[in-house]
Amino acid sequence: MKLFYSPNACSLAPHIVLRELGLPFELIKVDLQQHLTELGEDFYQLNQKGQVPLLQFENGSFLTEGAVICQFLVDQSSRQDLLAEINTFERYQVLAWMNFIAAEIHKAYSPFFHESYGEESKTVFSTVLNKHYAWVDQQLDGQNYLTGSNFTIADIYLFVVTRWADFIGLELGYFIHLTGFMQRIGNRQTVQDAIAAEAS
Template sequence: MALHIILNELGMSFELDKTDTDAGKTEAGDNFLKISPNGYVPALITDEGEIITENPAVLQYLADQSPEAGLAPPNDTPARTRLQETLNFVSSELHKSFSPFFSGKDLVGAERQKAEAGVRRRAAYIEQRLDDGRSFLLGETFSVADAYAFVVLNWAGFVGISLAAYPKTQNYVARVAARPASIKAMVAEGLMEQAT
């Protein structure tokens, strides 16, 4: 969904092809392993036929297609390095901390407590990043890292983890959720109803 949000932010035309990663098939009936050999989403097929996988790579690729939108700092700058650092944290730490909840088995007792503690530890880091009053992870400008972090942090509600101990993080999630591009993506993906 992070890519969907960014495509909406950029106003790019695109086609979604939902994927059943367990079955390895796209909604159009294609063998997903031929598109993404690792078998997981996202996968972006460019107009030139290039296939790009991994959230940090695809998000930066999209941002670089329209640098005037300001969704990623320019390459070869300290700010771009901070973006890469943040995207890698979201990918390797925050995203992965939710993995136990999507393993297909029920988490109970000590196992659930351990998994929740992992999510909370990463949420505490986000809270610390926002502690200086910034609106977004890199400062006052929404970036591709915010789209990705929002999607992952939003999973807390789906798995029954409260973010109440992290009020800045809760406000941040609400701020990103209220963006028109986020709303449009959530409606399209069936995560919320279209407001009338």
């Protein structure tokens, strides 16, 4: 499998999942400004949405949408603990988190990465992000991970998007449970390896 990524973008989530699962993969860097892969391919020819992550299979087919790629990868492996078994209530709790992170948190960062939104949007979405993180912080009170004691793909996805707070200067330090969570996930070897690989 080939994972098309951009350093520190949301593609870091499936990248970490691949390392957690120990699945073989190749990383292909994409320049999102130029729409070019590091191999010189036009990225729009591969993904008309022009977005990472993109997972390409040996037979040439593709999968997009990071939250779905993460689910797909776990289901290819024997590590169901990262998502929970099909038809268990726990699985849908993880998926509810994945949906919340994708729809409410991930996209609330858009105004900070796309100039066309303008300054007013940044103010609005800083408030939105603070509200969401206040709620997330409460959920993490007394538990290590989003769904309790099990580390899952939702923890990986939340970690990846929440790293962007530093890039945009959003102060989250007063959310002490969230801060502890970020340190806990950031200490994992797979996470450190993925971040290092994307920086190289």
